[in-house]
Amino acid sequence: MPSFLQPLRRHRDLLLMLAWRDIRIKYKQSVMGFLWALLMPALIVSAGLVVKLGLASVSGRKLEMSQLATVTLKALPWAFFVGSIRFATTSLTANTSLVTKVAFPRAVFPLAATLSALFDFAVASVVVLIVLIVAKVGVSVQLLWVPLLLVLLAAQTVGLTLLLSAANLFFRDVKYIVEIVMMFAIFFTPVFYEASMFGRWGTILMLNPVAPILEGLMAAVVSHQAPDPMWTGYAAAWAVVLLTIGPLVFARLEPMFAESI
Amino acid sequence: MSEVMVEADHLWKKFKKGEIFNSLRDLVPALVRRRLSAAERAKAELEKREFWALRDISFQVKRGEAFGIIGHNGAGKSTLLKHLSGIMRPTRGTLSVRGRLSALIEVGAGFHPDLTGRENIYLYGTILGMTRDEIRRKFDAIVDFCGLAEFIDTPVKRYSSGMFARLGFSVSAHVDPDVLIIDEVLSVGDFLFQRKSLERMHQVLANGTTVLFVSHNLRAVTDLCSRAIMIDQGQLVAEGPSAEVARKYMERNAVGPGDQSEKEAYVAAVRIRDSRGRDLQFEAGRKVALEIDVTANKPCQKLAVVLECNDDEGYDIFNTSTERLGEAPFSLAAGETERVTFDLTLHLAPGTYHFTVYVYRYDIQKNFDTRSRAVTFYVTSPIDVRGAANLEPRVTGQEKLSPATMADTG
Numbered sequence: 139m140p141s142f143l144q145p146l147r148r149h150r151d152l153l154l155m156l157a158w159r160d161i162r163i164k165y166k167q168s169v170m171g172f173l174w175a176l177l178m179p180a181l182i183v184s185a186g187l188v189v190k191l192g193l194a195s196v197s198g199r200k201l202e203m204s205q206l207a208t209v210t211l212k213a214l215p216w217a218f219f220v221g222s223i224r225f226a227t228t229s230l231t232a233n234t235s236l237v238t239k240v241a242f243p244r245a246v247f248p249l250a251a252t253l254s255a256l257f258d259f260a261v262a263s264v265v266v267l268i269v270l271i272v273a274k275v276g277v278s279v280q281l282l283w284v285p286l287l288l289v290l291l292a293a294q295t296v297g298l299t300l301l302l303s304a305a306n307l308f309f310r311d312v313k314y315i316v317e318i319v320m321m322f323a324i325f326f327t328p329v330f331y332e333a334s335m336f337g338r339w340g341t342i343l344m345l346n347p348v349a350p351i352l353e354g355l356m357a358a359v360v361s362h363q364a365p366d367p368m369w370t371g372y373a374a375a376w377a378v379v380l381l382t383i384g385p386l387v388f389a390r391l392e393p394m395f396a397e398s399i
Numbered sequence: 400m401s402e403v404m405v406e407a408d409h410l411w412k413k414f415k416k417g418e419i420f421n422s423l424r425d426l427v428p429a430l431v432r433r434r435l436s437a438a439e440r441a442k443a444e445l446e447k448r449e450f451w452a453l454r455d456i457s458f459q460v461k462r463g464e465a466f467g468i469i470g471h472n473g474a475g476k477s478t479l480l481k482h483l484s485g486i487m488r489p490t491r492g493t494l495s496v497r498g499r500l501s502a503l504i505e506v507g508a509g510f511h512p513d514l515t516g517r518e519n520i521y522l523y524g525t526i527l528g529m530t531r532d533e534i535r536r537k538f539d540a541i542v543d544f545c546g547l548a549e550f551i552d553t554p555v556k557r558y559s560s561g562m563f564a565r566l567g568f569s570v571s572a573h574v575d576p577d578v579l580i581i582d583e584v585l586s587v588g589d590f591l592f593q594r595k596s597l598e599r600m601h602q603v604l605a606n607g608t609t610v611l612f613v614s615h616n617l618r619a620v621t622d623l624c625s626r627a628i629m630i631d632q633g634q635l636v637a638e639g640p641s642a643e644v645a646r647k648y649m650e651r652n653a654v655g656p657g658d659q660s661e662k663e664a665y666v667a668a669v670r671i672r673d674s675r676g677r678d679l680q681f682e683a684g685r686k687v688a689l690e691i692d693v694t695a696n697k698p699c700q701k702l703a704v705v706l707e708c709n710d711d712e713g714y715d716i717f718n719t720s721t722e723r724l725g726e727a728p729f730s731l732a733a734g735e736t737e738r739v740t741f742d743l744t745l746h747l748a749p750g751t752y753h754f755t756v757y758v759y760r761y762d763i764q765k766n767f768d769t770r771s772r773a774v775t776f777y778v779t780s781p782i783d784v785r786g787a788a789n790l791e792p793r794v795t796g797q798e799k800l801s802p803a804t805m806a807d808t809g
Binding site: 151152155156159162163166235236238239240241242308309310311312315393396397398 | 414421423484509511514528529530531
């Protein structure tokens with residue numbers, strides 16, 4: 139267990155409470171209630187379908203049900219990733235009064251933001267499951283890869299949110315940069331398309347740490363193949379690096395939070 | 400039990416003044432400029448002025464002790480508190496706290512307006528370091544304490560500010576830590592709630608909790624704390640029994656005369672004393688004499704002395720003047736001094752009060768000089784009365800009425 143989790147264990151109730159607060163506020167203020175969790179993935183899926191339709195009409199092939207399943211499957215983890223990053227980046231500055239007045243590990247703020255995005259993920263998963271059943275993708279032993287891939291994604295996300303939330307505390311314009319990067323990142327990530335479509339150039343796209351995870355999910359769930367071991371290893375390496383550097387940097391900067399915010 | 404619960408050992412804290420870059424948009428160009436020109440680099444060095452917010456602070460607080468920290472706004476109290484609660488780290492020196500520490504720094508800082516009172520109790524409770532089970536156990540006591548049972552499922556954004564503060568304090572008051580830091584939170588709510596809060600604090604103390612109380616309300620500090628320190632400009636300037644430290648604080652607080660050479664007439668000195676000689680602490684109901692020396696630089700006619708008494712919040716609770724008391728105005732030649740003595744009876748509730756003195760000419764409505772807070776003094780009382788005035792109450796009757804006597808009187 140990474141050492142930064144030690145103090146967090148003692149503050150587990152607080153972490154859960156803050157995540158619950160974020161969830162509660164989000165669902166309370168929205169008329170749509172739980173539909174809220176579906177909105178973002180739904181938008182990504184429909185955008186993905188438009189792209190897929192375009193590709194299908196250019197190549198003269200019919201759009202298959204499995205392609206709908208692929209886009210839906212990839213949209214969800216991507217929505218989780220983007221949602222966590224965007225929400226967590228401002229999590230420290232949004233809680234200024236707590237950061238300057240009450241002492242507890244500040245990592246609970248970005249972590250709670252990630253947890254509440256995870257909740258959205260869980261709600262939307264139900265819909266994805268239905269789509270997968272309707273698309274008749276079937277089951278195989280390869281599904282056992284899914285939890286591992288999701289853990290890798292969560293690890294990358296947590297490491298990154300720790301870095302970004304701390305950065306945004308010191309430099310308030312980090313959140314604008316994050317917004318813009320996140321807006322266009324979907325074009326550099328194989329959500330609407332598969333990296334393999336680009337042939338040799340696909341390798342460059344796979345360097346994006348999230349890409350092997352999304353491609354791995356597709357392989358395991360839709361194609362019933364094992365994810366590429368090398369690329370999965372690459373994503374795992376990123377997860378380890380981010381989950382080491384993130385908490386280290388965060389812990390190093392934490393004592394300065396109260397006077398710099 | 401003399402176990403040391405809190406110990407500050409030669410605590411120093413440095414803050415940086417000057418330009419702080421809090422956006423990349425400002426930082427990046429500044430770095431580029433700095434790299435390019437030596438002049439910019441020199442300027443940047445100059446801007447990095449540092450100052451010590453805390454200077455060599457050492458103290459110890461033992462188990463079960465109530466410890467006061469007194470000081471002006473900006474003296475370093477809040478900075479010290481943030482070190483005690485672990486929010487800031489000292490530049491030099493060490494600080495150790497034993498056991499669970501809880502700080503009531505700002506009531507309701509963790510509240511969310513859209514959540515109900517019930518939800519906020521759980522949220523704020525965990526923020527203050529309680530577990531959910533613990534809150535579940537104490538929930539009824541918390542609701543009972545704040546007296547908001549019927550509004551407990553209403554979002555707190557519909558609460559009045561008083562209700563908000565009461566809810567916040569109630570949660571804070573039930574944390575049961577080993578060391579409790581209180582910063583000016585006893586002043587929330589109405590009089591009844593304040594009383595309840597103070598009782599709760601005494602109860603907390605009786606349970607063996609160590610309390611650190613930060614305030615500039617001297618009355619609250621001397622009421623609650625046995626020992627206190629005074630901080631001024633980041634330095635520890637006094638330490639001892641709280642009443643003694645409170646007195647030193649008042650002495651320091653008195654505003655000096657400043658430059659008087661430009662004025663035609665000015666208040667040269669103000670002294671307060673009772674029959675036992677000069678003092679700054681009096682029991683309620685004592686007779687005191689207030690001596691005011693007025694000196695003139697130029698010849699002045701028809702002068703009067705106006706006296707005003709304010710409480711610690713600055714409210715004018717009493718004022719009078721030699722003119723209004725029927726005294727004839729006085730005249731002064733250059734360099735001459737007139738001594739005016741007021742006899743006063745301090746029918747005041749316990750607390751800190753200040754006298755402000757004016758030299759005034761009524762017929763042309765001219766104010767020659769104002770000595771704000773010329774004298775600060777402190778009133779104690781053997782009976783528990785609050786407010787500004789002391790009506791010296793005594794309960795002379797308390798009996799059950801039978802219907803017969805009701806008919807008699809009614």
